[in-house]
Structure formats: C-alpha cells, structure tokens
Amino acid sequence: MSPTSEGESSIRGDLKVLGDFLRQEPLKNSVRVLILMSLGMNRHLGFTDLLELTSVSKGSLSHHLDQLAAAGYVRSRMVFTLAGPRLRVEITAQGLEVFERLTQSLSQVASHDGGERESAGSATEPSSR
Amino acid sequence: MTTGAAVVPASEDDGDRRARSTERGSENAVTSGVALLSHAADRALTFQSYLIRRAWGVYYAIWAAALVTFFVFPALVAEAYPSLSFLGEITYYALILAVLGLATWATSWSFGQTFRALNFRRAVHREGPHHWHFYLFLTIGLATFVAILAVAYLSSFAGLLALDAALAVINIWILVAVRDTFARVPPEGSIAVGTYAVSVVGSATALVLTHSQSWFGAFWVVAIIGWSFSAVYALYHAPEEMTLESDF
Numbered sequence: 011m012s013p014t015s016e017g018e019s020s021i022r023g024d025l026k027v028l029g030d031f032l033r034q035e036p037l038k039n040s041v042r043v044l045i046l047m048s049l050g051m052n053r054h055l056g057f058t059d060l061l062e063l064t065s066v067s068k069g070s071l072s073h074h075l076d077q078l079a080a081a082g083y084v085r086s087r088m089v090f091t092l093a094g095p096r097l098r099v100e101i102t103a104q105g106l107e108v109f110e111r112l113t114q115s116l117s118q119v120a121s122h123d124g125g126e127r128e129s130a131g132s133a134t135e136p137s138s139r
Numbered sequence: 140m141t142t143g144a145a146v147v148p149a150s151e152d153d154g155d156r157r158a159r160s161t162e163r164g165s166e167n168a169v170t171s172g173v174a175l176l177s178h179a180a181d182r183a184l185t186f187q188s189y190l191i192r193r194a195w196g197v198y199y200a201i202w203a204a205a206l207v208t209f210f211v212f213p214a215l216v217a218e219a220y221p222s223l224s225f226l227g228e229i230t231y232y233a234l235i236l237a238v239l240g241l242a243t244w245a246t247s248w249s250f251g252q253t254f255r256a257l258n259f260r261r262a263v264h265r266e267g268p269h270h271w272h273f274y275l276f277l278t279i280g281l282a283t284f285v286a287i288l289a290v291a292y293l294s295s296f297a298g299l300l301a302l303d304a305a306l307a308v309i310n311i312w313i314l315v316a317v318r319d320t321f322a323r324v325p326p327e328g329s330i331a332v333g334t335y336a337v338s339v340v341g342s343a344t345a346l347v348l349t350h351s352q353s354w355f356g357a358f359w360v361v362a363i364i365g366w367s368f369s370a371v372y373a374l375y376h377a378p379e380e381m382t383l384e385s386d387f
Contacts, residue, residue, distance in 0.1 A: 043176060047183040047259070052255075063183070113262045120263060
C-alpha cells in the first residue's frame with residue numbers, strides 16, 4: 011500500500027470513529043457537545059455560566075442538561091455559595107470518558123488536516139493519468 | 140505490467156463506484172459534523188479564556204490576602220502582644236497554615252482548569268506541547284515556599300533571605316504561567332509580576348542593609364496592593380474575553 015492510500019484509509023478510519031461517536035443520541039446536538047466540552051475542561055460549572063456559554067434560553071438549557079443527565083454524562087445539584095443557593099452542573103466519569111474520546115478524535119482529524127495542508131504545499135508530482 | 144483496474148469487470152466497477160459514492164456521502168456528513176465540532180470547540184475555548192481570566196483574578200485575591208497574613212499580620216501581632224501564650228501561638232500558626240492551605244487549594248484549582256484548557260486547545264488546534272516545566276515549577280515552587288516559610292520563623296536573617304530567594308523563583312514561575320495561559324499578557328498580569336518583583340528585591344535589600352524584619356514586611360505591602368488591584372482588574376475585565384457570537 012502506498013503512503014498516500016495508507017494516509018487516506020487512516021483518515022477514513024478516524025472519520026468513521028468520529029462519525030459513529032457523533033451518532034449517539036446525546037451528542038447529536040451541537041449545544042450538548044459544547045456543554046460537554048466546557049464541563050470537560052472545568053469539571054463543573056454553574057447554570058448561569060452555561061447560559062452565557064450556550065446563549066440559549068433557560069428552558070432549552072434545562073432540556074439539554076436533562077438529555078445529558080439521562081445519558082449519565084452530567085449531574086446537577088444545588089450548592090450554597092456566598093451569593094446564595096446555585097445550581098451546579100458536574101461532569102460524571104462517563105461524561106469525562108466521552109470528552110476524552112471526543113478530544114482524541116478531534117486531535118486526530120486536526121493532525122490529518124495539518125498533514126494534508128503540509129503535503130499540499132510540498133506536492134510537486136504531476137498526475138500521470 | 141497489468142494494472143488492477145484493467146482486469147476488473149465493468150459491473151463490479153459500477154458497484155465499487157456506487158459503494159464509493161455512498162461512502163463519500165457519509166464522509167461528507169461526518170466532515171460537516173467535524174466542522175460543527177470545531178466550531179463548538181472554538182466557542183468552548185473562547186468562553187474558557189473568560190473563565191481562566193476570572194480564575195486568575197480569584198488567585199490574585201486569595202494570594203493578596205495570604206500575603207497580608209504572612210507579612211503584615213505577624214508584625215501587628217508582635218506589636219499588640221509582644222509575648223504570645225502557648226494557646227496564642229497555636230492559634231497564630233493554625234491561622235497561617237489554614238491560609239496557606241486555602242491559597243494552595245486555590246492555586247491547584249485555577250491551574251488545573253488552565254492545564255486542561257491548554258491540553259484541549261493543543262488537541263483541537265494541533266499546537267505544540269505546552270511548557271511542561273511550568274508545572275514542575277509549580278510543584279517545586281510551592282514545596283520550597285512551605286519549607287522555607289517554616290525555616291524563616293526559626294532563623295530570622297538567613298531564613299528570610301532564603302524565603303526571598305524562594306519567592307523570586309515563584310515569581311519567575313508566575314511569569315511563565317501568565318505567558319503560557321494568555322496569548323497576550325493582560326495588564327493585571329504585568330502589574331502582579333512587577334509589584335511582586337519590587338517586593339522581593341526591596342525586601343531582600345532592606346533586610347541586608349538594616350537587618351530589620353519590619354522593613355522586610357513593609358516591602359511586601361507593594362505586592363499586596365499590586366495583587367489586590369490585579370484581582371479587581373481581572374474580575375472586572377474578564378467578560379471582555381467573551382466575544383461569543385449570539386447564534387450557536
């Protein structure tokens with residue numbers, strides 16, 4: 011197998027993994043993916059922070075959080091802060107696992123993109139067909 | 140040499156083409172999914188810049204309070220109670236340890252958040268590895284700080300000079316951390332590092348020249364003022380990092 015076709019099959023493989031991954035019901039919506047990414051980096055966030063992050067309505071955010079909670083990716087609980095009781099959303103171990111896989115897949119796709127850009131810049135071989 | 144394509148029958152070639160077309164269709168769907176993911180990742184990272192700047196603000200505030208406890212509070216206690224009772228000493232050291240514990244927890248919390256964001260940014264944007272020594276500095280710096288702080292209370296002159304040296308190392312680490320975290324060092328970062336440097340150099344010089352602990356502590360007021368200002372500035376200006384498009 012030539013290096014080019016090896017590279018292509020590797021990209022296809024990575025895209026397939028990512029595609030299969032995104033077909034899961036909780037990850038079909040970009041707002042839920044965004045919430046999961048931010049929680050993956052911060053471990054927990056307040057409901058108000060999530061509202062600012064997503065720019066969706068309170069009702070819509072609650073719906074997305076319910077979907078993620080039903081999949082076991084996040085859990086919410088009331089905490090007492092200096093500013094009064096607040097709803098805190100935390101990522102679960104299962105959610106963290108999904109975040110790690112998502113990051114890994116994005117990283118692989120990004121590295122292929124970079125590789126393609128590099129090879130496109132240096133490609134000088136003319137097509138023989 | 141006979142090529143593979145020349146021996147493939149026409150019907151098989153058509154089937155192969157159809158399969159490839161279906162595969163390309165699903166690949167396109169995945170590619171648009173990847174574009175959507177990248178968009179979500181960029182938005183998450185923009186929001187993270189706001190959270191990180193806010194976390195640095197909290198970090199400056201907690202350490203400003205800690206510096207008051209370490210450098211101003213002992214002088215006030217010594218002034219008010221020249222000889223502490225056993226219970227008084229226990230309370231005094233318990234308070235200092237509690238503040239140190241809180242400051243260490245705040246440091247690990249805010250830098251844990253920063254570390255994960257840097258890792259994510261590196262994965263998404265295919266950036267080079269971040270400065271691992273930055274975290275090594277954190278560990279060594281904090282350990283040295285705790286050790287030297289203990290020594291500082293046992294032997295005044297040598298201990299305080301050693302404490303200044305450890306604090307100088309921590310200042311270099313803070314500078315590396317600020318430069319690693321932000322694309323452009325924010326004003327509060329420069330103020331915090333600058334006033335801290337003035338305190339380290341000033342207190343060491345004062346100690347060597349006067350052998351007086353009062354002057355040593357007095358120079359740390361510069362850092363306390365600088366860090367308090369940095370805290371307020373960072374918390375006030377953090378929302379500027381959030382240049383999010385309203386539609387997502």
